[in-house]
Amino acid sequence: MTVIEVGREDRGGLTLRQRWSHYLVLIYGVAMLLISINLRDSILYATVPYEDVRAGIRAFYPKGWLLDNEGDYVFRVRDMTRPDFKTTIQVQIIPISVDSTARNLLDNLLLTRAQIFGQYRQYPRAAFQLSDESTATAVNYTFVAGQDDPFLESFPTVVAGQDIVVLQREQAVIVTFQVSAERYDQLYPVFQTFLEDLDF
Amino acid sequence: MTFRRQGAFGVAVALLCLNGASGVIAQSDVLDLDRIKRATVFIMQARQNITAPIITCVGSGTLVSRDGLILTNAHNTVPNANCPGDLLIIALSVRPDEPPIPLYQAEIVQADEGLDLALIRIARTNDGRLVEPSTLALPFVSLAESDEPRLDTTLTIVGYPNIGDDAVADVRGTIIGFTAEPSGGNRSWIKTSAEIPGTMSGGGAYNQNGELIGVPTTAPVTPDSPESTCLTLQDTNGDGQANTSDNCIPIGGLINSLRPASFVRPLLRAASLGLGIEFLTASQQQQETTGSPTFSGLFFAPSVNEAGLPTTTIRSLPSGSTSLYLFFNYANMTSETVYELRATIDGILNPTFGLSPVRWSGGRDGGWYVGTSEQPLPNGLYDFTLFINGVASDSARLLVGPAEPAPSFSDIVFGVEDIQGNIAGNGFVLPVASTVSARFIYRNMVDGNAWAAIWVRGGAEIPGSRVEEAWTFGEQGTRTIRIQAPSGLLPGSYRLDLYIDNRLAATSNLTLAGAQDGRFARIFDDTHFTTADSVEEARTAAAINSFSAQTESIYALFDWQLLAPDTLWTVSWYIDDQLFFEQTLPWSASETGENFVMRITGRENIPDGTYRLELKLNNLLFGSQSARVGIGQLPIDRFSNTSGVQIIGTIFDTYTGTGISGAAIFIITEDYSAADFLRDWNQTQVFAEAITDRNGRFEINRLLQPEIQYSFVIVADGYLPITADGVQVTPDDETLDIPIYLTPG
Numbered sequence: 001m002t003v004i005e006v007g008r009e010d011r012g013g014l015t016l017r018q019r020w021s022h023y024l025v026l027i028y029g030v031a032m033l034l035i036s037i038n039l040r041d042s043i044l045y046a047t048v049p050y051e052d053v054r055a056g057i058r059a060f061y062p063k064g065w066l067l068d069n070e071g072d073y074v075f076r077v078r079d080m081t082r083p084d085f086k087t088t089i090q091v092q093i094i095p096i097s098v099d100s101t102a103r104n105l106l107d108n109l110l111l112t113r114a115q116i117f118g119q120y121r122q123y124p125r126a127a128f129q130l131s132d133e134s135t136a137t138a139v140n141y142t143f144v145a146g147q148d149d150p151f152l153e154s155f156p157t158v159v160a161g162q163d164i165v166v167l168q169r170e171q172a173v174i175v176t177f178q179v180s181a182e183r184y185d186q187l188y189p190v191f192q193t194f195l196e197d198l199d200f
Numbered sequence: 201m202t203f204r205r206q207g208a209f210g211v212a213v214a215l216l217c218l219n220g221a222s223g224v225i226a227q228s229d230v231l232d233l234d235r236i237k238r239a240t241v242f243i244m245q246a247r248q249n250i251t252a253p254i255i256t257c258v259g260s261g262t263l264v265s266r267d268g269l270i271l272t273n274a275h276n277t278v279p280n281a282n283c284p285g286d287l288l289i290i291a292l293s294v295r296p297d298e299p300p301i302p303l304y305q306a307e308i309v310q311a312d313e314g315l316d317l318a319l320i321r322i323a324r325t326n327d328g329r330l331v332e333p334s335t336l337a338l339p340f341v342s343l344a345e346s347d348e349p350r351l352d353t354t355l356t357i358v359g360y361p362n363i364g365d366d367a368v369a370d371v372r373g374t375i376i377g378f379t380a381e382p383s384g385g386n387r388s389w390i391k392t393s394a395e396i397p398g399t400m401s402g403g404g405a406y407n408q409n410g411e412l413i414g415v416p417t418t419a420p421v422t423p424d425s426p427e428s429t430c431l432t433l434q435d436t437n438g439d440g441q442a443n444t445s446d447n448c449i450p451i452g453g454l455i456n457s458l459r460p461a462s463f464v465r466p467l468l469r470a471a472s473l474g475l476g477i478e479f480l481t482a483s484q485q486q487q488e489t490t491g492s493p494t495f496s497g498l499f500f501a502p503s504v505n506e507a508g509l510p511t512t513t514i515r516s517l518p519s520g521s522t523s524l525y526l527f528f529n530y531a532n533m534t535s536e537t538v539y540e541l542r543a544t545i546d547g548i549l550n551p552t553f554g555l556s557p558v559r560w561s562g563g564r565d566g567g568w569y570v571g572t573s574e575q576p577l578p579n580g581l582y583d584f585t586l587f588i589n590g591v592a593s594d595s596a597r598l599l600v601g602p603a604e605p606a607p608s609f610s611d612i613v614f615g616v617e618d619i620q621g622n623i624a625g626n627g628f629v630l631p632v633a634s635t636v637s638a639r640f641i642y643r644n645m646v647d648g649n650a651w652a653a654i655w656v657r658g659g660a661e662i663p664g665s666r667v668e669e670a671w672t673f674g675e676q677g678t679r680t681i682r683i684q685a686p687s688g689l690l691p692g693s694y695r696l697d698l699y700i701d702n703r704l705a706a707t708s709n710l711t712l713a714g715a716q717d718g719r720f721a722r723i724f725d726d727t728h729f730t731t732a733d734s735v736e737e738a739r740t741a742a743a744i745n746s747f748s749a750q751t752e753s754i755y756a757l758f759d760w761q762l763l764a765p766d767t768l769w770t771v772s773w774y775i776d777d778q779l780f781f782e783q784t785l786p787w788s789a790s791e792t793g794e795n796f797v798m799r800i801t802g803r804e805n806i807p808d809g810t811y812r813l814e815l816k817l818n819n820l821l822f823g824s825q826s827a828r829v830g831i832g833q834l835p836i837d838r839f840s841n842t843s844g845v846q847i848i849g850t851i852f853d854t855y856t857g858t859g860i861s862g863a864a865i866f867i868i869t870e871d872y873s874a875a876d877f878l879r880d881w882n883q884t885q886v887f888a889e890a891i892t893d894r895n896g897r898f899e900i901n902r903l904l905q906p907e908i909q910y911s912f913v914i915v916a917d918g919y920l921p922i923t924a925d926g927v928q929v930t931p932d933d934e935t936l937d938i939p940i941y942l943t944p945g
Contacts, residue, residue: 068883081917083862086891115330148335149901150292150303151238152893154861 045193050075055093057173060197062190065089082180085145085157087187089194090176102137102165105172109139109163117143118156128164131196136166142181160184164195173200231356231410234296234935235846237368238339239263240403241292242300242360243272243320245285254436257283258449260359260403261290261320262412263340264464266901267333268304268322269471271412271464272402274311275419275559277318280536282420282450288320292338293368300360300368302326310471313535314383314561315463316417319471337901341404342843343461343468344411349390351375351574357396357416357458359403363431363449371396377552379457380525380571382508383561390414390458391552398429398452405458414458419538419559420450429453457556469780473834474803477773477781480735480755481789481796493537493560495586497529498596499704504569505611507628507818509708512610516599519579524553525571526584526596533560540587541570545580553582557590563768563786567709605644609651609698612640612708616719623680624719628818629711631721632691632762637682640698640706645671652699655683657692671700691791692764711817713763724815724823726794727758739795749830750805756813758823761792770816773800775809776834809834844903845929849938851896851914859896860942863916865889867900867927874911874923892916906931920945 047060050067055074061067065077065087076090096105106125114120120143128138139162146156161178175198177191241261246253261272270290276283288307291300304322311318322331322338357371373394381388392405396416405414420429430448437446470476501510503523510527517524526541533539537560543553553572562568579601586593614630615623617637630636638653645651648670655665665683673679683689691712698706714723728743731754738755747754763769766786773781789796798813800806808830815823851863868877872885887910888902904910906929914922919942929936 064881066881066883066886070883080864080866081915083860083917086864116332118327118329147891147893149337149890149893149899151294151899152897153895154893 045190047193047197056200057091057093058199059091059194061089061194082183084182085159085178085180087179087183087190088176089191090174090178091198091200092174092176093171094174096167096170096172098170100167100172102167102172105165105167105174106137106139106163109174110141113141113143117145119144130164130166131198134166136164139163139165158182162191166200168200231406231408232934233356233358233370233410235339236341236356236358236404236406236410237293237296237370239341240358240360240368241270241290242368243270243277243306243402244289244291244302245276245279245283246287246289247285248287249436253287253289254285254434254447255449256285256447258360258363258399258451260400260416262358262402262404262415263338264319264343264412264468265472266337266340268306268331268336268338269309269340269468270306270320270322271404271415271468272318272320273415273417273419274313274316274318275536276402277320278308278311278313280313282536289326290322295367297367299365304331310467312463312467312561314559315459316419316559316561317415317459317464317467319467321471341406341410341412343464344407344409344413348387349375349407349413349460351377353413354408355392355394355405355413355458357392357394357400357403357405359396359400359416361397362399363433363451369400371400377572377575379555380504380569380573381561382568384460384463385508386571386573387460387462389555389558390460392456392458394456396455398455401452401455412461412464414460415464416455417457417459417558418452418455418556420452420557453556455556456551457558466779466782469775469778473775473780473807475773475775475780475807476801477771477783478799478801480799491532493530493532493534493588495528495530495539495588495593497527498584498586498594499527500596500598501525501527501569501571503573504571505627505708507709507820508569509612509628510569510706512608512706513704514598514608515606515703516601516603517577518603519601521577521600522575523571523573524577524582524598524600525569527567527569528586528594529566530560530562530568531565533562533564535560538589540590542585542587544583545578547581547583553577553584557587607645607649607700607705608643609700609706610641610643612638612696612698612706614638614696614708614710617680617682621680626720626820628709629713629721629820629822631714631716632689632712633716634686634688635682635684636689636694636710636712637680638696638708638710639678639680641676641678642673643676645673645675645700647672647674650699650701651705652702653681654697654699656695656697657690662694690764691762691767693767709818711767713767713817714822715761721822723760723763723817725759725761727756727813727815727823727825729811729813729825729827730755730757735797735799738797738799745827746832747806747827747829749808751829752805753799753801754806754811754827754829756798756800756825757795758815758825759794760789760796763787763789764791765789767817770814770819771798772814772816774812774814775807777810777812807834808832844905845933846903846935847900847938848935849898849940851892851898851916851940851942853919854941854943859892859894860916860919861892861894861896863892863896863898863914863919863942865892865898865900866913866915867902867904868911868913870908870910872911873925874913875925877911877913878921878923904929906933914940914942916942918944 046063051058061077066080069075073092079087122141125139128136144156145159147154158181160181164175166173179187243261245257246255257276259276261270264271289302290304291302293300305324306320307323309319309321353375361369371394373392376393377391379389380386401418404412430450432446432448435442499513503511538557540557541555543550577600582598585595613627615625623639653667655662694710714721730741732738732741770784810832812826851860866889867887869887888900890898892898910927912924
């Protein structure tokens with residue numbers, strides 16, 4: 001009698017080694033994916049150290065942002081590749097009297113900026129926890145920004161910003177983040193990272 | 201323009217190169233009319249109304265700094281009876297062939313109402329937001345370096361020809377003469393053949409190098425004058441109609457007079473440095489004007505001396521004469537009074553020797569002249585008529601042509617006579633004494649001619665000073681006469697009038713002031729500088745000659761003696777030998793005293809530099825002192841250069857051909873490469889930058905200098921960046937309009 005086996009698998013086709021090879025390939029692929037994500041993040045979130053000994057400020061700002069320390073601030077960095085408003089982080093130190101409070105300072109900021117920015121709106125102020133567990137005051141605001149050059153045609157951009165105000169002795173440190181309102185949530189982590197690394 | 205490419209974006213750089221090459225047009229020393237027109241603004245003075253601003257006056261102006269300083273006239277910007285507005289609206293020609301668009305509000309920084317010049321600064325956007333000057337990067341022009349424009353020089357006058365729909369315009373002409381006045385000497389006005397509309401007043405007149413050499417200036421006469429021209433544009437009385445019962449905007453007639461740039465320079469220097477001078481002792485008393493302004497006592501002189509006084513008086517001029525001065529007395533004038541001189545030769549109006557309506561730049565009462573020099577006067581009968589606020593005031597006639605020699609007196613000089621009979625002194629300002637001598641030249645005299653000498657002080661003849669006799673001293677020579685007062689002559693201003701046959705033959709002025717110091721007068725003493733918290737403290741503070749940087753204000757003090765009230769004196773302030781403030785005013789303190797105080801202030805601090813104060817009478821120096829602030833030298837303004845090549849352009853997407861908005865263009869200074877910049881991303885390496893608008897257009901806001909190698913970096917979100925090193929423009933390049941293509945990546 002002849003027995004014919006139909007549709008039977010050849011169970012002996014994959015050896016143990018082959019089976020592990022498959023597993024290793026999968027593991028390797030996942031590892032490469034994780035590494036590349038990490039690499040991408042390290043490029044995207046790469047930072048550059050900045051130190052101003054006189055002002056007592058040490059920070060890490062995003063790599064590839066334009067550094068400017070010639071204005072009335074300690075330093076300012078801007079992401080010049082942004083198509084609309086150039087995302088900005090700025091650290092400013094201003095002298096205050098011993099009687100000044102965060103409210104006084106923020107009132108002054110509001111009054112000054114309302115003269116300069118279009119449609120400047122400030123939202124309720126709130127306590128803000130810094131990375132060293134100290135408490136600061138945060139205020140969010142929006143305004144409308146446009147090109148200064150009267151000979152060019154640009155639509156204005158709605159900008160959202162946040163000021164973190166810290167009073168220490170007779171000076172106030174104001175850390176400012178300003179970004180196109182559309183991208184505020186997307187780019188806020190950049191500011192959070194900056195704040196975590198900021199030392200003053 | 202030439203590029204030496206480095207980096208990996210050869211195609212794009214080659215595009216830049218090609219466009220640069222095609223853009224080469226000889227330019228550097230020729231008129232860049234496009235840039236000048238962009239720097240020309242339309243100024244509307246307005247007053248706030250409940251619903252909308254009411255336009256009160258209009259004029260043209262010119263941007264003279266990138267941060268928004270505008271040069272214009274005072275008559276249509278500084279509030280006055282004709283132009284009572286308190287809001288200055290600035291409109292720019294965003295497109296050169298379209299009417300200007302109101303974009304900003306401005307405020308007055310410096311003004312001289314008599315010279316009719318003002319510098320105003322852009323302060324707010326038209327929706328009221330403050331403008332930080334450093335954020336502005338506007339096109340601007342520079343003043344001509346030379347103060348000596350020549351006859352027949354070709355001029356281009358730029359301004360707004362009317363208040364309607366016309367765009368900024370230019371008018372060509374040549375320099376046909378110069379008009380003299382005491383306030384500015386022989387070049388007080390430049391006369392041009394161009395017929396300039398009244399609303400171009402305040403604009404700019406440019407030489408072939410594109411430098412501003414003068415400001416077209418005319419002052420519209422008062423609205424109630426028969427010659428007033430004005431336009432009604434708004435329903436200002438709210439009756440539902442815009443007609444003659446509403447406010448109208450004075451626009452003035454045709455202009456042919458330019459105020460030279462040399463008058464602008466001190467104002468511009470003070471405005472750009474933010475410097476101001478305050479008089480803290482016996483502050484300038486505004487003289488009350490009562491009665492109507494008048495002109496009288498017209499006479500002619502062929503020339504003026506260094507003190508601005510007539511050398512002689514004439515009734516005719518010989519053929520071929522090249523200078524003529526019309527002298528007259530004035531009374532009750534103010535800086536808002538508009539005066540005009542019309543000249544006819546044989547009955548035909550001749551604008552070359554006249555002066556279109558302009559603001560009065562003298563004092564309230566005194567003597568004045570309008571003259572012409574370096575210009576042949578054709579033979580003929582000249583009639584000169586002076587107008588005040590559009591109404592004829594007085595006139596005089598003179599014949600130019602072959603003339604017989606006539607007896608004359610000329611060249612009066614005052615001095616102190618020594619025992620040899622020599623006249624010594626500086627000629628026109630003498631120390632207070634009991635005797636003063638005057639020497640004059642006489643020609644063509646005949647013995648027996650009646651002559652007279654009359655001394656005048658304070659407008660009245662000095663009793664006992666008159667000399668009246670028959671001439672017995674020969675045909676020509678010099679003669680000395682004197683005035684004596686045993687108890688001493690009083691300090692003040694004197695005048696000597698000389699007559700031949702009852703006709704005024706010569707006249708000159710003398711000031712007696714100060715104590716005798718040899719042959720000269722010592723009027724001002726102990727001129728010094730100091731710093732203090734108050735005027736009182738400054739009076740006793742020690743003198744300082746070197747101040748630290750960041751000094752907020754400096755006091756200048758001096759003592760004075762025997763200086764009569766109402767004597768005209770001049771205060772001049774210089775920084776690094778450049779004049780930034782000068783004022784001639786009547787002395788209003790006591791006759792003798794100590795610690796006259798002035799204060800110099802800056803916008804925030806006094807800029808570094810060497811400051812010099814000069815005190816003068818009749819253009820003669822009687823006191824001077826200098827002090828250093830900081831390093832003793834003005835810092836270099838790196839944005840003040842108006843020569844170079846402008847780069848504008850458009851950035852496109854290579855595949856779609858659409859403009860890319862928000863792209864950033866950096867021009868890196870010659871000390872760094874593009875690679876350096878991309879490594880450091882530091883603003884200190886940036887020479888200039890620009891951001892593209894919604895159409896991809898950009899304008900580099902700083903001019904590239906020839907023979908300097910720059911680097912370019914262009915970045916945009918979602919596109920491969922472009923870099924180029926060794927980019928160089930040549931002196932022959934003019935504005936370069938460059939298309940640049942970016943590749944998505």
